[in-house]
Amino acid sequence: MPEQEDRRDPSPREAPGPTGIRTGTEAESEAERRRRRARFLRELAEARALRERVQPRRAKAARLRHAMRMRTFRW
Numbered sequence: 636m637p638e639q640e641d642r643r644d645p646s647p648r649e650a651p652g653p654t655g656i657r658t659g660t661e662a663e664s665e666a667e668r669r670r671r672r673a674r675f676l677r678e679l680a681e682a683r684a685l686r687e688r689v690q691p692r693r694a695k696a697a698r699l700r701h702a703m704r705m706r707t708f709r710w
Contacts, residue, residue: 687694
């Protein structure tokens with residue numbers, strides 16, 4: 636069986652420093668993280684919209700289930 640890389644070991648770029656703050660150019664990495672997150676959220680919203688157009692009955696049922704969960708959720 637071939638050896639698998641250990642996924643628990645973060646890469647040096649993502650490893651936190653001794654104070655818990657990332658090493659390297661922190662502002663640049665935070666900006667890049669925000670850009671990647673914004674792109675991901677845009678693509679996710681686009682995929683949900685496409686799913687609603689393609690499968691309207693399933694999307695309606697999902698909306699109703701979500702609304703029921705929100706009504707029964709205690710704040």
